[in-house]
Amino acid sequence: MHTVIAPRDERTQPARIVPGYPQTPWRNPREPLVRRVPTLSELTGPLAVAPRLELLGGDIAGHGAKRAIGQLMHLKVRVVDEDGAPVGGTVVEVWQANGAGRYSHPNDDDHAPVDANFYGAARLVTDDTGAFELRTVKPGAYPVPTRDGWWRPPHIHFSLFGRVWLSRLVTQMYFPGEPLNAQDRILNAVPDAAARERLVARLVSPTGEPHDALVFVHDIVLRGRKATPTQP
Amino acid sequence: MIPTGEATIGPFFPPRFVDAGANDLTQLAGRKAQGEVIQISGCVRQEDGEALENLVLEIWQPDAKGIYRHPADPRHAEADADFLGWGRAATDQEGNYAFRTVRPGAPAGRAPHVDFMLMFSGLMRILKTTLYFEGEAANGADPVLAAVPAARRALLVARREAPGKYRFELKLRGEHETPFFDD
Numbered sequence: 001m002h003t004v005i006a007p008r009d010e011r012t013q014p015a016r017i018v019p020g021y022p023q024t025p026w027r028n029p030r031e032p033l034v035r036r037v038p039t040l041s042e043l044t045g046p047l048a049v050a051p052r053l054e055l056l057g058g059d060i061a062g063h064g065a066k067r068a069i070g071q072l073m074h075l076k077v078r079v080v081d082e083d084g085a086p087v088g089g090t091v092v093e094v095w096q097a098n099g100a101g102r103y104s105h106p107n108d109d110d111h112a113p114v115d116a117n118f119y120g121a122a123r124l125v126t127d128d129t130g131a132f133e134l135r136t137v138k139p140g141a142y143p144v145p146t147r148d149g150w151w152r153p154p155h156i157h158f159s160l161f162g163r164v165w166l167s168r169l170v171t172q173m174y175f176p177g178e179p180l181n182a183q184d185r186i187l188n189a190v191p192d193a194a195a196r197e198r199l200v201a202r203l204v205s206p207t208g209e210p211h212d213a214l215v216f217v218h219d220i221v222l223r224g225r226k227a228t229p230t231q232p
Numbered sequence: 233m234i235p236t237g238e239a240t241i242g243p244f245f246p247p248r249f250v251d252a253g254a255n256d257l258t259q260l261a262g263r264k265a266q267g268e269v270i271q272i273s274g275c276v277r278q279e280d281g282e283a284l285e286n287l288v289l290e291i292w293q294p295d296a297k298g299i300y301r302h303p304a305d306p307r308h309a310e311a312d313a314d315f316l317g318w319g320r321a322a323t324d325q326e327g328n329y330a331f332r333t334v335r336p337g338a339p340a341g342r343a344p345h346v347d348f349m350l351m352f353s354g355l356m357r358i359l360k361t362t363l364y365f366e367g368e369a370a371n372g373a374d375p376v377l378a379a380v381p382a383a384r385r386a387l388l389v390a391r392r393e394a395p396g397k398y399r400f401e402l403k404l405r406g407e408h409e410t411p412f413f414d415d
């Protein structure tokens with residue numbers, strides 16, 4: 001199967017250098033990025049990384065006495081390509097702060113408490129419909145330790161592979177109605193308002209399941225279309 | 233549909249996600265890949281020269297015969313069953329990364345090469361670049377290397393420091409800045 005990758009609309013993607021995100025001016029290229037015509041190298045990619053990466057499942061909230069502290073939530077994500085076709089069988093990595101806004105990470109020296117029942121990392125594979133589900137607790141907001149510090153709104157990080165090298169995506173998902181969304185320097189690095197809106201999950205009414213958790217749905221679109229037979 | 237916006241991995245990418253052995257491409261499920269085993273290592277620095285710790289690198293390459301393990305490669309049926317072609321590493325406290333892999337063959341129309349991705353706190357977008365090998369006659373005819381301004385091409389050619397050992401230094405910005413691709 002052949003995949004076509006079109007250039008992106010830059011307004012739908014974040015600026016590389018973000019005012020108030022102090023590392024960005026040191027770490028992003030000064031020279032213009034080099035345009036290349038995609039070759040077979042970029043239009044292929046790892047389809048089955050699972051042998052290299054241990055699957056950890058998508059239930060990270062814990063159960064019973066081992067349940068993580070916080071608001072239980074179910075997240076239902078659908079991963080599609082630019083044709084809207086499901087991207088099944090692809091590895092997804094998920095990581096997030098605990099309910100108090102603290103990561104299980106040696107670099108997080110914030111004062112918010114660690115939760116012994118929450119590590120905050122899931123790794124799973126999408127099903128044939130491109131869907132995956134996460135059972136977790138809603139992450140807390142946390143302060144960014146910059147001179148004029150700002151608070152990251154609650155968000156969940158995702159890393160996805162897709163079908164080819166250029167469909168690789170690292171992104172973040174936000175929650176509806178959060179006042180911190182409007183000030184977040186990372187979310188607002190995306191110039192286009194509609195593109196920012198697509199980074200925000202939707203709250204839905206739970207149907208046919210126990211009412212023990214908030215239910216959110218979210219769509220992720222990976223780069224790539226199927227080549228049409230008319231293409232040379 | 234419009235592709236979802238990228239974002240940085242931030243400073244808290246779980247250490248558990250850099251699985252032990254994910255930087256060793258020379259075996260798959262305990263079986264050895266065909267070809268010459270090589271090591272690719274280097275240091276990743278930012279503009280002021282500071283070496284960067286916990287930066288995540290991923291690579292993608294064809295097998296020793298130049299075949300990608302992907303159905304879009306016309307020769308895909310003959311790909312080495314014991315070679316996946318993908319790996320992940322993270323930089324250590326000194327900013328160093330290392331991969332063990334097999335020397336890639338040349339895909340049709342290309343010089344032998346390894347594609348790289350860099351992800352890090354402060355990188356809002358994934359940075360993509362490509363490694364070439366010192367001393368490869370085919371480098372001069374590679375269309376991707378030719379797209380890079382001539383004065384910067386040498387920055388994409390890994391230095392052979394010993395048989396089977398290559399150094400590929402990565403500089404995100406500033407003097408000797410690595411050429412990155414707009415894709």
Ligand SMILES: [Fe+3]
Binds near residue numbers: 152155157242
């Ligand atoms: Fe975060």
